[in-house]
Every structure is written in C-alpha cells, then in structure tokens.
Amino acid sequence: MKLFYSGNSPYARRPRIAIRQFDMMDQAEEQDVAPLNTVDHVLFTHGPGGRVPALLTDNGTFLCETLIICRHLDEASGGKLYPTDPAAREFSFRVEGVGSLLMDSLFVRAHDSRRDPSEQSPGEQKTEATRAARIYDELESLVDQFSGNIDMGTLSVAASLGYADWRHAEDKWRAGRSKLAAWHDDVMMKLPSVKDTYPAF
Ligand SMILES: N[C@@H](CCC(=O)N[C@@H](CS)C(=O)NCC(=O)O)C(=O)O
Known part of the structure; x- marks a missing residue:
C-alpha cells in the first residue's frame, strides 16, 4: 500500500506514527505529495478530495480521512493498532x-x-x-x-x-x-x- 502525506500535516502524522510504531514500514510505502492544492495534483487522479493523508490499498482502493485510514492500517496489521480486549x-x-x-x-x-x-x-x-x-x-x-x-x-x-x-x-x-x-x-x-x-x- 502507499500512504500519501505532506511534511508537517498533523493528520498525516497519525498514520505515519502508526506505520512506524507497529512495524509496518515493509507494508507501506510513503509518498510526500507537497505542495498540496495545485490544479493538476497527483491526488486528483485518485479522487476529488486532494487532501492528505490518503492511502492506496494493496487492492487499489483509494482511501481518504485519517480515521478510515487508521482503521485500514489496523486490519492490514492484523489488529495491532487497538487493544483486543x-x-x-x-x-x-x-x-x-x-x-x-x-x-x-x-x-x-x-x-x-x-x-x-x-x-x-x-x-x-x-x-x-x-x-x-x-x-x-x-x-x-x-x-x-x-x-x-x-x-x-x-x-x-x-x-x-x-x-x-x-x-x-x-x-x-x-x-x-x-x-x-x-x-x-x-x-x-x-x-x-x-x-x-x-x-x-
Ligand atoms: N478530515 C481530514 C482532514 C485532512 C486535512 O485537512 N489535511 C490537510 C493537511 S493537514 C490537507 O490535505 N489540506 C489540503 C487542502 O485542504 O486542500 C482527515 O481527517 O484526514
């Protein structure tokens, strides 16, 4: 999978922390897509939002919104991001x-x-x-x-x-x-x- 982020984005920092904390560096490639808000931005080839974080899953699904992306990372990690109890x-x-x-x-x-x-x-x-x-x-x-x-x-x-x-x-x-x-x-x-x-x- 590929995570799109920009340097100091606080939202993108959340999945970036998760990828590091839960040993997912081999599973997730990161691409810095700053600057945002350009007319022909690469994110627009995937969807209308143009915001980071965004995640392209291994199945080619384009996910936006931090909470959704973290939910996907949890599933992809086999449930490491949240307690099981x-x-x-x-x-x-x-x-x-x-x-x-x-x-x-x-x-x-x-x-x-x-x-x-x-x-x-x-x-x-x-x-x-x-x-x-x-x-x-x-x-x-x-x-x-x-x-x-x-x-x-x-x-x-x-x-x-x-x-x-x-x-x-x-x-x-x-x-x-x-x-x-x-x-x-x-x-x-x-x-x-x-x-x-x-x-x-
Ligand atoms: N609700 C979104 C907010 C994400 C967001 O606002 N990201 C900012 C960067 S921190 C962004 O992409 N801004 C570019 C824009 O609004 O065009 C989330 O939870 O992921």
Whole structure:
C-alpha cells in the first residue's frame, strides 16, 4: 500500500506514527505529495478530495480521512493498532475521538488565523480556543487512565499535542496540566515513532 502525506500535516502524522510504531514500514510505502492544492495534483487522479493523508490499498482502493485510514492500517496489521480486549478497545476509541476532535479544532483555528485579516473570524477563533482548552483539561483528567497505553488513541493525542506546540504555542497547554505534559514529553516523545515525526518548526 502507499500512504500519501505532506511534511508537517498533523493528520498525516497519525498514520505515519502508526506505520512506524507497529512495524509496518515493509507494508507501506510513503509518498510526500507537497505542495498540496495545485490544479493538476497527483491526488486528483485518485479522487476529488486532494487532501492528505490518503492511502492506496494493496487492492487499489483509494482511501481518504485519517480515521478510515487508521482503521485500514489496523486490519492490514492484523489488529495491532487497538487493544483486543473489548473494554480497552472502547476506551482507546474514546481517547482517539478526543484526540481527533482536538486536532480538528486546532486545525480550523490555525487555518483561520493565517487568512488575510479581512477574511478572519475572531469569533470562530475564540470558540475553537475555548474548545481546545476544554479538551486539554479533559486529557489532563484522563491521562492517568491512558498513560500506559500505546495504541491509536494515545498516539492520536500525542499527534494533536505536537500540532498544538507548532501552531498554537500561545495555548501553553502544559501550564497547569503537569501530568499531561510529563506524559507527552517524557513518555510519548521517547518513542521513535512519535519523536521522528514531530513537526519541524
Ligand atoms: N478530515 C481530514 C482532514 C485532512 C486535512 O485537512 N489535511 C490537510 C493537511 S493537514 C490537507 O490535505 N489540506 C489540503 C487542502 O485542504 O486542500 C482527515 O481527517 O484526514
């Protein structure tokens, strides 16, 4: 299979982390397709979206959307990305959902803040900043429960926090959230899969 990505894409980082963490480098080739948004972009030969990550499966099916791609990687790996115990699996989905929600919120705000000032929406940025703060707090309260897990739930949270470091340093998400900070910096960043894909900025 082939994963299409672009360098600092926080969404593409999630399957890129999974491929490294769950020893799938032999199964998945990666192709950097930056810059995005060109008229004749290679992604448009596969579908209308033009977004990364995208995955061409071994059967030639073109998949888009991070959560779908991670689901496919889980199947292709024989179930390595999520726990098999039903309760632990459900909890991993919960954590992945929260991490994914955080990424969406951070991404929307970063995107809006880079628009021409005349096109920005301060109201939307405030809404998303408030949402992100609520999610950081939720993660701080959950971290004791997930800190020992290495699965797509926790890896997705790490990807979102790395994106917050890059695009939203002003959030100071570590302030007052010492357990979450220690988990990210001392546990997750020690994993080569997480460290090696951390955004370059
Ligand atoms: N909902 C998508 C979002 C993916 C996304 O927005 N990717 C960005 C890069 S981080 C992209 O491809 N942007 C190019 C564009 O919007 O044309 C997912 O979960 O995979």
